[in-house]
Amino acid sequence: MTKEIKVKALKEGSVLDHIPPKKSMEVLKILNLLKVAKENTIIPAINLPSKKLGKKDIIKIENVFLTAKDLEVLWFIAPGASVSIIKNGEVVKKIPIRCPEKIVSILECPNEDCITNHGPQETKFTMYKDKNCLCEFCERIFPLEELKIKYNSQ
Numbered sequence: 001m002t003k004e005i006k007v008k009a010l011k012e013g014s015v016l017d018h019i020p021p022k023k024s025m026e027v028l029k030i031l032n033l034l035k036v037a038k039e040n041t042i043i044p045a046i047n048l049p050s051k052k053l054g055k056k057d058i059i060k061i062e063n064v065f066l067t068a069k070d071l072e073v074l075w076f077i078a079p080g081a082s083v084s085i086i087k088n089g090e091v092v093k094k095i096p097i098r099c100p101e102k103i104v105s106i107l108e109c110p111n112e113d114c115i116t117n118h119g120p121q122e123t124k125f126t127m128y129k130d131k132n133c134l135c136e137f138c139e140r141i142f143p144l145e146e147l148k149i150k151y152n153s154q
């Protein structure tokens with residue numbers, strides 16, 4: 001017998017939907033949601049059935065309204081995700097996840113000699129439509145697949 005699990009609906013907050021299955025923990029980490037949400041409830045749901053993806057993850061965050069800026073980094077791990085802003089139990093806004101034009105600090109430069117790998121300098125990449133990224137410090141261009149996400153341990 002299958003039993004449907006109902007996840008509590010939000011009255012106020014943000015819902016991140018269509019996250020690739022098992023990626024929700026990474027999303028929590030990259031958006032720093034545990035910090036952003038402070039004392040508010042966060043409900044991650046992992047491996048829910050999805051028509052589009054087969055399986056998917058969802059994250060609901062109570063009383064936190066994410067902005068397009070917050071979500072830029074999400075493009076790297078969940079490019080097909082969607083975000084709904086809920087107010088008074090209704091979806092008032094949907095924020096599309098777009099490829100950011102510039103991405104600061106979350107990516108590592110693959111060039112070992114780059115200044116960003118030798119000190120506190122934050123990385124800064126310009127993203128091109130052809131999925132190549134320019135490091136603004138060593139001025140080298142890398143395909144997106146070569147860039148790794150850097151997680152803050154704090």
Ligand SMILES: [Zn+2]
Pocket residue numbers: 109110111114115116135136137138139140
């Ligand atoms: Zn570099």
